[in-house]
Structure formats: structure tokens, C-alpha cells
Amino acid sequence: MSKKVLVLGEAREGALRNVSFEAIAAAKQVADGGEIVSLLFGDAVQSMGEELIKYGADRVVTVEHPHLKHYTSDGFGQAFMEVYEQEKPEAIVFGHTAMGKDLSPKIASKLDTGLISDVTAIEGDGDDAVFIRPIYSGKAFEKVKNKEGLLFFTIRPNNIESLTKDEGRTGDISSVSVDIANLRSVISEVVRKSTEGVDLSEAKVVVAGGRGVKSADGFKPLEELAQLLGGAVGASRGACDADYCDYSLQIGQTGKVVTPDLYIAAGISGAIQHMAGMSNSKIIVAINKDPEANIFKVADYGIVGDLFEVIPMMIEEIKKI
Numbered sequence: 001m002s003k004k005v006l007v008l009g010e011a012r013e014g015a016l017r018n019v020s021f022e023a024i025a026a027a028k029q030v031a032d033g034g035e036i037v038s039l040l041f042g043d044a045v046q047s048m049g050e051e052l053i054k055y056g057a058d059r060v061v062t063v064e065h066p067h068l069k070h071y072t073s074d075g076f077g078q079a080f081m082e083v084y085e086q087e088k089p090e091a092i093v094f095g096h097t098a099m100g101k102d103l104s105p106k107i108a109s110k111l112d113t114g115l116i117s118d119v120t121a122i123e124g125d126g127d128d129a130v131f132i133r134p135i136y137s138g139k140a141f142e143k144v145k146n147k148e149g150l151l152f153f154t155i156r157p158n159n160i161e162s163l164t165k166d167e168g169r170t171g172d173i174s175s176v177s178v179d180i181a182n183l184r185s186v187i188s189e190v191v192r193k194s195t196e197g198v199d200l201s202e203a204k205v206v207v208a209g210g211r212g213v214k215s216a217d218g219f220k221p222l223e224e225l226a227q228l229l230g231g232a233v234g235a236s237r238g239a240c241d242a243d244y245c246d247y248s249l250q251i252g253q254t255g256k257v258v259t260p261d262l263y264i265a266a267g268i269s270g271a272i273q274h275m276a277g278m279s280n281s282k283i284i285v286a287i288n289k290d291p292e293a294n295i296f297k298v299a300d301y302g303i304v305g306d307l308f309e310v311i312p313m314m315i316e317e318i319k320k321i
């Protein structure tokens with residue numbers, strides 16, 4: 001049966017996040033030829049609609065309001081429910097991002113429906129689609145099928161490939177006004193600790209440091225390597241707890257989940273809680289002094305050595321290219 005699918009897009013600082021396009025590709029797979037409607041909430045998002053159409057959305061609905069400049073579950077939740085009531089879709093897709101993780105259970109509960117969260121792949125299409133998602137902190141995968149009713153799922157960023165951009169594609173972009181003047185919470189200002197560099201959750205290359213980095217200064221070679229490779233710096237909780245870096249860099253069960261093309265783990269032992277956030281990376285390179293370190297069990301390439309010798313060598317070689 002063909003389905004109308006509502007896809008929640010995400011924008012940050014005036015640019016769409018890749019997961020918005022990946023979610024459209026996932027929506028196409030389950031829609032069985034049905035309409036793909038992308039949603040975008042914010043204070044000035046109308047101009048980004050065309051990009052969503054070029055990546056496969058049939059129609060874009062935007063909701064613009066000063067209270068939607070920054071995400072709150074209250075504001076986005078109300079905006080989503082209003083659009084949902086107007087559109088009455090058969091399926092909903094969100095990114096499994098900080099926002100999607102927060103908002104999707106709330107919406108599922110309001111709609112009294114199930115939620116297939118953190119999907120990393122979809123086998124088959126239309127009503128036969130089977131959703132694959134990690135369980136037990138990534139130690140196993142389960143296959144889930146939606147038996148009946150509304151289909152609602154979230155996709156892990158960087159796992160489902162977006163469709164090829166079609167510059168010639170056109171579609172309707174409309175704006176809906178919603179009554180969200182009386183929210184319980186509104187974010188008036190966001191003060192960022194750091195705004196530089198590539199977004200860790202969407203980075204194609206991540207260079208992560210652990211307690212083996214030994215100090216905040218010890219992160220400098222990792223930062224240089226990440227910059228050379230066009231990637232982002234991440235960290236283990238060990239490094240964050242030791243105050244070598246900010247908790248916003250933490251990868252793992254209680255941090256960010258990343259699936260870059262290349263993950264370089266330097267001075268990280270490979271605790272199960274860390275691996276929950278990175279073991280699905282496409283290529284894992286581990287640098288550790290201890291040949292018995294657990295991280296080597298998931299590494300595609302292992303370097304037994306001192307990171308303060310190995311990373312400068314890598315930097316030197318890359319600079320020659």
C-alpha cells in the first residue's frame with residue numbers, strides 16, 4: 001500500500017543537516033510510491049525547502065516562528081502535532097539525533113503508536129520493509145517489521161545513503177502557521193563553548209582521544225590530524241572525566257553515537273560503553289601502547305605504539321600527499 005510519509009528535516013545555523021536527506025531516502029523506501037512531505041521548523045527556514053525537494057521530497061511544509069529558532073520538545077512537539085493533524089500521514093521518519101531522540105518518544109506517545117528507533121538499515125521496501133537496529137549497546141542487531149497502523153521510525157545519521165541531488169527537481173513549498181505563543185519553555189539564547197570545526201555526529205572522519213592522551217595539550221596532535229583529514233575530534237569518557245576535553249566530545253553509550261567512514265581511536269582502551277558509540281564506523285584504526293587493549297578487537301587496523309610518536313608520523317605522511 002502506498003504511504004504518505006512525513007519526514008522531519010533538521011537545520012542548524014542556516015544549513016540543513018545531512019540526516020534530513022538520508023531520512024528522505026529512507027522515506028522513499030517505505031512509501032511504495034506515496035508522497036514524501038518534508039517538514040522544517042525554525043525562525044527562518046523557508047529558503048531551505050528547495051534543497052529538500054532536490055534530494056527527493058515531493059513537497060515541503062515549513063513552520064516559522066521566533067519560538068522555534070531553538071529546539072524545545074514543547075515547541076517542536078506542538079508544531080509537529082498541528083502539521084500531523086493536517087497531513088494525516090501513514091508513516092513518519094525522524095533522524096536519530098539529539099533532537100529526534102528527544103522528540104520521537106513524545107510524539108509516539110501522543111499518537112499512541114509504536115516507535116522503531118535508531119534504524120541503521122532497511123531491507124526490502126513498502127509494506128515488506130524490515131528495519132535493522134542495534135541492541136545491547138551494539139553487540140547485536142535485531143530486525144523489526146511494522147505489522148499494522150502508523151509506521152514511525154528514526155534513522156541513525158550516516159548509515160542510510162541519501163538520494164543523488166537532482167538540480168532540476170521541483171515541488172511545492174508551503175508554510176503553515178501554528179499557535180505556539182504559550183509554550184512552557186522557550187530558549188532565548190544558546191551560548192556555545194565551541195562552534196569551530198566539523199559537526200562530530202555527521203563527520204566522515206573522527207579522531208578520538210582517551211585517557212592515554214594524558215592532558216588537554218595532548219589533544220593538540222589529534223586536532224591537527226582531524227583538521228588535515230577534514231574530520232572532527234572526539235573523546236572517550238575517560239578523557240572527559242579527566243578534564244582533558246569538553247563532555248560535548250564524548251562518544252559512547254552516554255555520549256554521541258558516530259558512524260564515520262574512518263574512526264581513529266588514540267589511547268582508548270575500548271570499554272564496552274565506548275564501543276557502543278563507535279563500533280559501527282566503517283573503518284576503525286586503533287593506536288594503543290597495550291597490545292591486549294580491547295579496542296583492537298573491533299579495529300580494522302591496529303597500531304601498537306605510543307600515540308605521541310604515531311600521530312606525528314601520520315601527520316607528516318599526510319602532509320606529503
Ligand code: FAD
Pocket residue numbers: 209210211212213235236237238239250251252253254255256266267268269270271272273274277287288289290293305306307308
Ligand atoms: P582507559 O580505560 O584508562 O584507557 C586508556 C588507554 O590508553 C589504555 O588502553 C592505555 O594502554 C592507552 N595508552 C596510555 N598511554 C598511551 C600512549 N602514550 N599511547 C597509546 N596508548 C596509550 N566511556 C565512554 O568512552 N563513553 C561513554 O559513553 C561511556 N558511558 C559510560 C556509562 C556508564 C554507565 C559507565 C559505568 C561507564 C561509561 N563509560 C563510558 C566509561 C567506560 O567504562 C571507560 O571507563 C572509559 O571508556 C575509559 O576511557 P579510556 O579508554 O579513555 O581510558
